[in-house]
Amino acid sequence: PHISTIQNSYDFEKLAKGILPKDAWAYYSCGSDDEISMRENHYAYQRIYFKPRICVNVRDIDTSTTILGSSSSVPFYVSATALAKLGHPDGECSIARGAGKEGVIQMISTLSSMSLEEISKARIPGATQWFQLYINEDRNVAYNMVKEAEKLGMKAIFVTVDAPSLGNREKDKRLKFVNETDVNLGDDVDKSAGASKALSSFIDCGVDWNDIKEVKSWTKLPVLIKGVQTVDDVIEAYDAGCQGVVLSNHGGRQLDTAPPPVELLAETVPVLKKLNKLRPDFEILIDGGVKRGTDILKAVALGGKDIKVSVGLGRPFLYANSVYGEDGVRKLIQILKDELEMDMRLLGVTKIDQLSPKHVDTRRLIGR
Numbered sequence: 031p032h033i034s035t036i037q038n039s040y041d042f043e044k045l046a047k048g049i050l051p052k053d054a055w056a057y058y059s060c061g062s063d064d065e066i067s068m069r070e071n072h073y074a075y076q077r078i079y080f081k082p083r084i085c086v087n088v089r090d091i092d093t094s095t096t097i098l099g100s101s102s103s104v105p106f107y108v109s110a111t112a113l114a115k116l117g118h119p120d121g122e123c124s125i126a127r128g129a130g131k132e133g134v135i136q137m138i139s140t141l142s143s144m145s146l147e148e149i150s151k152a153r154i155p156g157a158t159q160w161f162q163l164y165i166n167e168d169r170n171v172a173y174n175m176v177k178e179a180e181k182l183g184m185k186a187i188f189v190t191v192d193a194p195s196l197g198n199r200e201k202d203k204r205l206k207f208v209n210e211t212d213v214n215l216g217d218d219v220d221k222s223a224g225a226s227k228a229l230s231s232f233i234d235c236g237v238d239w240n241d242i243k244e245v246k247s248w249t250k251l252p253v254l255i256k257g258v259q260t261v262d263d264v265i266e267a268y269d270a271g272c273q274g275v276v277l278s279n280h281g282g283r284q285l286d287t288a289p290p291p292v293e294l295l296a297e298t299v300p301v302l303k304k305l306n307k308l309r310p311d312f313e314i315l316i317d318g319g320v321k322r323g324t325d326i327l328k329a330v331a332l333g334g335k336d337i338k339v340s341v342g343l344g345r346p347f348l349y350a351n352s353v354y355g356e357d358g359v360r361k362l363i364q365i366l367k368d369e370l371e372m373d374m375r376l377l378g379v380t381k382i383d384q385l386s387p388k389h390v391d392t393r394r395l396i397g398r
């Protein structure tokens with residue numbers, strides 16, 4: 031169908047399911063075990079209600095903000111996902127172009143299907159890219175990746191720590207990893223059962239907090255930890271001097287029944303405030319299950335003025351890119367931006383930094 035008929039992020043998903051090869055659909059869409067975290071990531075947003083304010087002059091709405099010091103047209107970004115070429119021949123490069131043209135930041139996976147150099151060349155002038163690092167058993171490999179990321183103009187390093195072992199992704203396991211995309215990882219990956227297994231053989235399960243300190247010593251770029259799943263670990267990351275964390279359960283693909291990140295966010299913010307752990311250079315990012323402008327506004331509001339929160343989307347961008355390439359990526363961003371503008375108007379805020387916990391009612395979250 032013509033791209034102009036697309037109404038929302040779900041439409042891309044439906045179309046992607048219809049056109050993607052079976053193995054690509056299985057790899058992109060699957061969660062682990064019973065896919066409970068994957069489902070709840072999304073549903074948890076529905077347990078938060080808004081507290082809309084009336085009689086606010088909302089003629090002029092501005093969705094722009096900064097994330098880790100870089101400007102962004104919206105408070106969301108493209109999260110790192112492996113193997114974009116499974117869905118579209120331009121892979122991560124069409125995501126780079128589409129996001130860049132819309133003023134949106136792209137986080138690039140260690141396990142991309144194109145080289146970091148190629149993807150950085152596709153960057154639109156003035157656009158921001160970040161690098162997501164998986165730490166290999168050979169620390170020289172990790173070191174060289176960080177140095178290359180610096181050299182290629184990446185603006186932050188995200189160390190993903192929620193995948194020391196592969197989640198049990200059954201849909202994906204049933205299929206052999208047969209695609210011929212170049213994954214930049216050499217030949218020593220295990221291709222016997224699904225894309226996930228092939229990729230996870232790259233990741234060292236021996237990573238600990240000392241490695242985080244080591245990565246910090248390699249670079250002056252902000253270092254953030256992706257895949258934080260408890261308040262205690264947010265505090266560890268804060269105390270370790272990280273510039274932030276990504277509250278994430280990897281889109282429900284790792285430990286099933288790990289908490290929905292937005293619930294964790296609601297739990298985390300009051301604790302950080304109480305402990306006065308509020309550095310202006312410590313930001314919280316969150317991903318998983320985000321489909322709508324309203325989801326994004328809820329997460330940002332939970333952080334409010336004291337803690338800057340930004341929101342990542344993984345699968346929605348893979349689906350949009352798979353179906354329409356660069357145009358799909360742009361369309362998805364435009365749809366979400368339009369939703370944000372309308373929702374902000376209805377909520378009674380005109381700028382992102384006006385959003386506060388007062389705009390959300392979290393009483394229906396479990397345990398509250």
Ligand code: FNR
Nearest residue numbers: 058109110111112139190280281318319343344345
């Ligand atoms: C991911 N994710 C991921 N994360 C990461 O740090 N490195 C990676 O290589 C990948 N690869 C990857 C592949 C696929 C197919 C998916 C769906 C996800 C996790 C990703 O960054 C993000 O945490 C989730 O995708 C967020 O959930 P949603 O938006 O997909 O619901």
